[in-house]
Amino acid sequence: MSPSTVNCTSPPPRRIANDPGTGATHLSATTASPARPSPLPTTSAPRGASPLSTQTSPVMACNADPRAPALIAPARAGSTVRFLWSSWFASHKGPIVNYLARYTGPVEKVDLNALSWFKISERGLAADGRWAVDEMMDDGNVTATVTPHDIAPVTYILRHELIALHYMTEDSL
Template sequence: MKSLAFIVAAFVTRALAHGGVTSYVVDGTPYTGWQPYNSPTGQSTIERPYSSYDPILNVSASTFSCNNNGASGGGQKSATIRAGANVTAKWSQWTHAQGPVMVYMAKCPGSCTSANSNDLSWFKIYERGLLSGNIANGAWGLGEVMKTLLVTSTIPAALAAGEYLIRHELLALHQANTPQFYPECAQLVVTGGGGKTPGDQYLIKFPGYPPLDRQSIYIDIYCFGCGGIITYKVPGPPVWNGQ
């Protein structure tokens, strides 16, 4: 039988390798997020529930949209935010410096609490990929997260008012050809705005990524000759800024 010390050590090693969003600041107001290693009983938060800090390894996984089965939590809340204001997601921990950061939103057909995230159409509002240098030794968006544990993005000022999910996705590329996805979602009620919505060229369904994105997802950043590669296309559609 494994000793308690061994079990605890294994858990700590696994947890330290990964991370998840556990709180938000929405238009200046702090919100406690989901606490995956606490009992779900009594948790009431704007964040969709998820079970662990472990990565998703397959873009076709049924949990890919929000790191759960697509449903809201029993104590689900939504945060109100003005179009044009900022959302900051705060990670509990993060240790991977190589890979991009993406923030998506999806409009719910009615109440987001009743919506399954797997049925929605998502558009990207923020991305940070390869910022400088080459793909092997350069500066990445994930490096910024590792230093600050924060990602701040702006709700497009032109966005139509309504209920939305916001989805923060980290894509860790430190293991050759074995991408690790870390998505989490929260519910927002957007007010004001310019009444605009993104066109079809900005929309994507999760789970999944288009085949053309595979070269950005299944990649060995340490391959022979990769020191000369200084460009990287962040997966998914282009960022929609309200135009």
Template structure:
């Protein structure tokens, strides 16, 4: 059996226990629009790509997480509850964060109709023969990753979309596993910037080099993170 095929089978064998959900934003779980399960989306044209199945439903508490433009936010992912692993370590891949401006985050529905801009991504870091994926860092950091909210985006309400793209099965079309979740946030102290936006679905293609990619053999010399460039502000 070819090495790539064997590794794909081994990765598939762990898939059942590897699923994950976005559960906390700065230790706050009440503002997360929770999906009905921890299963991935594998069709990049699905309307569920924005915030996952049922992720378009506002949380019953109608709360938002208040943050100041330019401040740091921390997203936290787990397979089950907070005591479980972030995601199976075999699920190598990038981590991304998007924002979509909305009039009211507590009532906004139909995330697939919103316009999104990317504020963070991390993919593959190569150091000699050592590969470090964003997921490796997430697992090592107990399911958490952090970055800043751009300092000059407009104040107001947003949906924040956190995403993991697991590439262990991405060597064939439709094999990439996309996990995403959305949180309701309110940004204060912002500016007047109006970043370029994309649609979700729409920003990814099943044939994108960051979606359709074999990560086992031959060894990667680079990796292209899907979607638009990061808006840094």
């Protein structure tokens, strides 16, 4: 599988590298360590990080004015993709969810809102009362997902999402 990555939250990871030792794909906001090959920019920054107030919004796929990345990063079925965030607000507690969507054609022409997204992983509230975002911050702003082992070897877009629940109240349910 060789997904193209589109980041839908802010601030986005900015670089990618494949680790020959582990086979993992790394998305990061920093330069690669000597143990990793030189990273290539593959994500697209969102035009805004405001919360979405309606599920029928045309920007639901990736927030305001999403743009496809310029490059495709290889990640085989069953491989680990790691995301390094440059920062995250400690008050923005919530789950981490990852989605894939199959697409064909030139990546720069993909319509993110027309894709059929499917969830590949989610982490939420742990038994100790901490959110997935808390665990990510404790791990140096790094989080990861594993691509499905049984996925077809075609091109996908990977949507990596941190969900901030700091505006959520019982009245808004």
